[in-house]
Amino acid sequence: MDLPPTDPVAPLIRSLLAEGRPRVWSIIVTVLGDAVEPHGGWIASARLSELLERVGIAPGAMRAALSRLAADGWLEREREGRASFHRLSRDRLSEYRKAARAIYAAPRAGDMQDWVLTIGVAPDARGGLLLAPGTVLWPAEAAPKKGAGLRITGKLDLSGSIPLPRQHLDARRRMRSDLAALDAFPADLAPLDAMAARLLLLHRWRRLVLKFPDLPAGVDPTGDTDLRRMVAVHYRRLLPASERWLAEAGPGFDALPPAATGAEPFTRFTQPA
Structure with missing residues (x-):
C-alpha cells in the first residue's frame, strides 16, 4: 500500500x-x-x-x-x-x-502487590505470565479461580528481571x-x-x-x-x-x-x- x-x-x-x-x-x-x-x-x-x-x-x-x-x-x-x-x-x-x-x-x-503462581494445567494462560510449561504467574485479580492445579499466593520479591x-x-x-x-x-x-x-x-x-x-x-x-x-x-x-x-x-x-x-x-x- x-x-x-x-x-x-x-x-x-x-x-x-x-x-x-x-x-x-x-x-x-x-x-x-x-x-x-x-x-x-x-x-x-x-x-x-x-x-x-x-x-x-x-x-x-x-x-x-x-x-x-x-x-x-x-x-x-x-x-x-x-x-x-x-x-x-x-x-x-x-x-x-x-x-x-x-x-x-x-x-x-503503584506496582501490583498480590500475585498468584499456578502450577499445573491452566484452562487458559491468557492474562498471565508464562514462566515455564504449566507454570504461570498472574496478577491476583486475573488468576483463574479453579482448574489450575497448585496455587501459591503472595507478593513478589524480585532479585532480577524475569525472562x-x-x-x-x-x-x-x-x-x-x-x-x-x-x-x-x-x-x-x-x-x-x-x-x-x-x-x-x-x-x-x-x-x-x-x-x-x-x-x-x-x-x-x-x-x-x-x-x-x-x-x-x-x-x-x-x-x-x-x-x-x-x-x-x-x-x-x-x-x-x-x-x-x-x-x-x-x-x-x-x-x-
Missing part, C-alpha cells in the same frame, strides 16, 4: 501491515466494541468501510470478515433498503464488556513503537484521521492486554512498565476529534447518536479493573 509522506496516520498503518495480512474480523470487533457500542451499537457498512479503507483494508476484505463474524455468531445484521447495519451480538457484547474492564482500566498508582517469552517482548516492542509514532502526531488531526489512529492504537493495546498481564517493575527486562499510562494519554488525546467523526454524517451513512449516559468514552482509563 502506497502511503503519501504527508499522511499523519501512515506510521501506524505501516505497523499494522508489517505483521502480514491484517485480521480484519478482529479489527471490526475493536471498532464495534470501542467506538460504536457507546453510540447505540449499530454501524452502517458505508461508515465502517470508510474507516477501514483509511487504515488500508479493502472493501472486499471487510465484506468477507463481516460474513465470517455473522456466521460465527459475533454479529447481528439489519438492512434498510440498500443499506446494511451491523452490531455485536448480545453474547459477544457481554464478552467484550468483560474484557473492557482490563482494556480500559486506569493506570495503577519474558519472545512473543510477549515483540508485542510490547510493537506497542512502544506505535506510541512513539503517536508522540509525533499533529495536534489538529482531521476527525477521520483521529478515528483511524484511535482504532489502530486501541486494537494493538487490546491484543496485548488481553493476552499478557501488566508488568511490575523488575519483571520487564526493558524496564518499561508505563505502557498503560501512555496508552491512556494518547487515547484521551484522540477522543475529541475521533468522536466528531462518529457524530458526522457522510456518504451513505447518518451521524451516530450521542453516547448513552454511563457509557461515555471519556470515562475510560479512569476506573480500576
